[in-house]
Amino acid sequence: MVRALALATGLAVALSGCAVSANEATGAVSEASRPAIGSKGSLLVANKRGNTLSKIDLATGQERLRKNSCKNPHELAVNPGGQVVALACYGGTTVNIFRNSDLQLIQQIELGKNARPHGIVWYPNDRIYVTAEGRGSIFRIDGLLTNTPELTEFKTGKEGSHMLAVSPDENAARTTDLGSKTVTRIDLSGDRPLPLHVTVGVEPEGIALTPDGKTLWISARGSNKAYALDPDTLEIRRELDTGAFPLRLAIRPQGDFAVTSDLADGGLTVIDLGEGEVVRQIAVSSAAEAEKRQQVTILWSEDGKRIYAAETGSDTVAEVDFASGKVLRRLKTGKGGDGLAILD
Numbered sequence: 001m002v003r004a005l006a007l008a009t010g011l012a013v014a015l016s017g018c019a020v021s022a023n024e025a026t027g028a029v030s031e032a033s034r035p036a037i038g039s040k041g042s043l044l045v046a047n048k049r050g051n052t053l054s055k056i057d058l059a060t061g062q063e064r065l066r067k068n069s070c071k072n073p074h075e076l077a078v079n080p081g082g083q084v085v086a087l088a089c090y091g092g093t094t095v096n097i098f099r100n101s102d103l104q105l106i107q108q109i110e111l112g113k114n115a116r117p118h119g120i121v122w123y124p125n126d127r128i129y130v131t132a133e134g135r136g137s138i139f140r141i142d143g144l145l146t147n148t149p150e151l152t153e154f155k156t157g158k159e160g161s162h163m164l165a166v167s168p169d170e171n172a173a174r175t176t177d178l179g180s181k182t183v184t185r186i187d188l189s190g191d192r193p194l195p196l197h198v199t200v201g202v203e204p205e206g207i208a209l210t211p212d213g214k215t216l217w218i219s220a221r222g223s224n225k226a227y228a229l230d231p232d233t234l235e236i237r238r239e240l241d242t243g244a245f246p247l248r249l250a251i252r253p254q255g256d257f258a259v260t261s262d263l264a265d266g267g268l269t270v271i272d273l274g275e276g277e278v279v280r281q282i283a284v285s286s287a288a289e290a291e292k293r294q295q296v297t298i299l300w301s302e303d304g305k306r307i308y309a310a311e312t313g314s315d316t317v318a319e320v321d322f323a324s325g326k327v328l329r330r331l332k333t334g335k336g337g338d339g340l341a342i343l344d
Contacts, residue, residue: 042343043308044085044100045317046073049336053087053103056317056331058342066334067103070096075297076341077122084145085341086128088117095120095130095141100343109149111139119164119175119207131161131175138164138173138186156184157195163248165209165216167231174216174231176204183207183218185234198234201225206249206260210273217271219246219260226260226271238276242269247296252304252322261298261309266290268298268307268320282325284309284318299340310337 039058046053047066051073055065072091078084078100087096093115097107111117114134122128126144131137136158142150159179166173166188173186177197183204185196201220208217209231216231219242226249228238243262246269251258259282260269266285271278285293294313300306306328307320316330317337 044076044341045333045337046076046339047334047336048072048074048338050334052334054334061329061331065103074118074339075120076339077120077128078341079122080124082343086120088120088130090116090118118162121166129166131164133160133162136161154186158182158184163207165207168213176207183234196234200227205247208249208251211255217249217258219249221245221247240278243267248298250298250300252300253302254304261295263295264290266293266295297338297340308340310340312336312338
């Protein structure tokens, strides 16, 4: 069921908004309260404890908008044109769509009883994929910005399907299943009717595909390890030690490096994907601060020069210069900032 919160004219307004120029963080290290010279665009933050959505101006570091969103919002996905954002309402059963210019809620898409949507990605042609953790499934939503989107549900057969990665060709999706402590591959084309499940370390959670779709990377928070898998067979090709409790894993848009978000020690583990090796550690906070900060979601800028790390416990997002490993500043968010997205 779709609850339309705007007329067709409202959707047209959302799609006609102008995007800001690309994120080009090129400045020197600055004080925590000062902007990084050259930062452009906006950072969207889902504040899961405040039930709000924030829009932060990266040039000034100031929060420009904060609007009510939904109960316990988590992951975000921006449409390719940058006019609207989809928010997974983890405390409920809907995906909410907001106009990025003013964070106006324009549509809600109902996924059904106990859905608890979490991981979410947006593909061209107004299509998103989103996990429904409470239903043990993935939804594909086509025609997202129409009044009659089409929902297709794919069952993972596992509990707590949390984060996901979808192939560039959209033939398959992979999830990390917190309840079952597995990684699952779901065929989206219909050629393989049964899901494939494997156990990867202890409590796999972070997940990302390389841009070419040839390697699946997993971070297992209970093992303090990252794993490179064959994306089709889920066979483990390589395992690497990371920092403590690697909750997330994100691959640089250029495809050359990945980082894990190590919640328990407040750091980032940098993996050279070409060599398949850990090459350095970045200290975002100290181990003593880690419990207070609660570093969770991580996001690369499109140019690969910055990493944004949501610190849920301190209501901040750390902006990190990748080349130097320096924290340039901390951006204030609403309560419990978690899901992140960048508007260029």
